[in-house]
Amino acid sequence: MLFFQLPEDVLYLILSYLDYKSLCRLSQVCKRSYHFTLRDVVWRRIAKHFINTGMTREGTDLYPTIALKDRVKISQNWSHGVCRNNVLLKWKLNLLPWLQLDGDLLYLSQAADIGAYDLRGAERGRFQHNRVDVFSGHQEDVCRFTLTDAHLISAGGDGKIIVHYKNRDYSVEYYGHNQEVNCIDCRGELIISGSRDKTAKVWTLNPDQLGKCLHTIPTYDRVWSVAISPSLCTFVTGTACCENFAPLRIWDTERCDLVTCLGTKFRRGAGVLDIVYESPFQLLTCGYDTFIRYWDLRVCSRKSVMEWEEPHDNALYCMKTDKNYMIASGSSYYGVVRLWDKRQTRCLQMFQLTSSTSSPVYSLCFNATHLYAAVDSALYSLDFRTSGPRPKR
Ligand SMILES: *[C@@H]1O[C@H](CO)[C@@H](O)[C@H](O)[C@H]1NC(C)=O
Numbered sequence: 001m002l003f004f005q006l007p008e009d010v011l012y013l014i015l016s017y018l019d020y021k022s023l024c025r026l027s028q029v030c031k032r033s034y035h036f037t038l039r040d041v042v043w044r045r046i047a048k049h050f051i052n053t054g055m056t057r058e059g060t061d062l063y064p065t066i067a068l069k070d071r072v073k074i075s076q077n078w079s080h081g082v083c084r085n086n087v088l089l090k091w092k093l094n095l096l097p098w099l100q101l102d103g104d105l106l107y108l109s110q111a112a113d114i115g116a117y118d119l120r121g122a123e124r125g126r127f128q129h130n131r132v133d134v135f136s137g138h139q140e141d142v143c144r145f146t147l148t149d150a151h152l153i154s155a156g157g158d159g160k161i162i163v164h165y166k167n168r169d170y171s172v173e174y175y176g177h178n179q180e181v182n183c184i185d186c187r188g189e190l191i192i193s194g195s196r197d198k199t200a201k202v203w204t205l206n207p208d209q210l211g212k213c214l215h216t217i218p219t220y221d222r223v224w225s226v227a228i229s230p231s232l233c234t235f236v237t238g239t240a241c242c243e244n245f246a247p248l249r250i251w252d253t254e255r256c257d258l259v260t261c262l263g264t265k266f267r268r269g270a271g272v273l274d275i276v277y278e279s280p281f282q283l284l285t286c287g288y289d290t291f292i293r294y295w296d297l298r299v300c301s302r303k304s305v306m307e308w309e310e311p312h313d314n315a316l317y318c319m320k321t322d323k324n325y326m327i328a329s330g331s332s333y334y335g336v337v338r339l340w341d342k343r344q345t346r347c348l349q350m351f352q353l354t355s356s357t358s359s360p361v362y363s364l365c366f367n368a369t370h371l372y373a374a375v376d377s378a379l380y381s382l383d384f385r386t387s388g389p390r391p392k393r
């Protein structure tokens with residue numbers, strides 16, 4: 001009992017050095033000890049070692065409204081692959097859907113439209129009624145889209161880019177590409193698009209230059225993916241690797257000069273389908289070469305610092321990171337979603353969502369409790385928590 005008479009700061013400091021098991025045991029000793037183990041501060045160090053708790057490598061907390069203790073517990077379910085799989089939506093045509101999660105809203109592109117769905121109270125078989133908004137304007141299917149606080153920016157098979165203002169009934173169309181726009185990214189006011197027409201284009205959200213193409217970069221190869229560095233100084237293009245150009249090239253945003261190419265030896269056709277930055281120097285890429293590759297520009301641009309291979313030699317269509325140890329990826333067959341722990345070379349968990357061979361996972365996203373994945377004709381959710389988290393004290 002004397003222990004709990006220590007000043008609280010000291011007590012919390014001591015508790016923060018306990019490991020997971022000891023803290024769990026301590027929380028069961030008595031009411032007081034339980035009370036002290038509820039605080040986020042005692043879990044922070046542990047949470048950094050567990051996957052997908054929302055504590056990033058830099059120490060930012062992505063989900064501060066849910067107690068860290070609960071997230072550490074739910075993390076065990078991610079590690080062990082314990083979850084409930086639900087079909088949220090099914091549709092008849094085969095599409096190439098894209099997904100983005102924004103708090104309780106899930107944005108999903110289906111053919112030429114993008115719907116915003118409220119995930120609260122999502123019920124099996126009734127999810128279509130949760131659609132609270134729809135963004136349209138494309139004549140052909142939406143290829144990709146991206147979100148900012150105020151905008152939804154979509155790229156279409158019709159060669160158009162549309163900047164939708166989310167809370168106003170207003171949008172601006174950007175013309176410039178003469179074939180389908182496969183990919184788009186936006187950070188700050190900067191927009192980069194990539195197209196089948198073998199160019200990447202630079203645009204802006206700046207009200208004075210809305211709709212104006214600032215630069216066109218010939219890539220001499222179809223562009224499948226783009227990503228802007230968090231520093232805003234550079235961006236990467238991922239191309240089809242059908243011509244003799246490195247599929248990963250980094251460009252300067254101001255002058256649009258080629259800064260560097262990533263990697264050296266590439267198989268023909270090893271096109272890059274998705275790119276994610278974790279910091280201004282660290283990025284993940286995946287695609288037809290069946291590897292997730294981790295690049296650290298401070299170390300080397302010729303070789304990835306880590307890589308993980310899809311065990312069935314399937315192309316990887318998309319991936320997301322928890323900004324710490326976990327990566328989730330979508331494979332090209334049987335709607336396979338894989339979880340990876342960066343500290344292990346082998347895949348940690350895999351979930352097969354469909355029984356149809358040619359069902360790639362085109363897009364996925366997750367938070368600390370749910371993962372959402374879209375295949376050609378359905379949207380799935382994996383729920384890693386069944387008992388809801390307690391409200392934070
Ligand atoms: C993840 O999203 C679901 C659906 O919106 C929500 O119920 C849950 O609380 C979210 N989890 C976190 C950790 O934010």
Ligand SMILES: *[C@@H]1O[C@H](CO)[C@@H](O)[C@H](O)[C@H]1NC(C)=O
Binds near residue numbers: 073084387
């Ligand atoms: C982990 O998953 C199981 C089974 O779905 C569930 O009963 C349990 O509550 C989950 N753990 C947490 C902490 O949510």
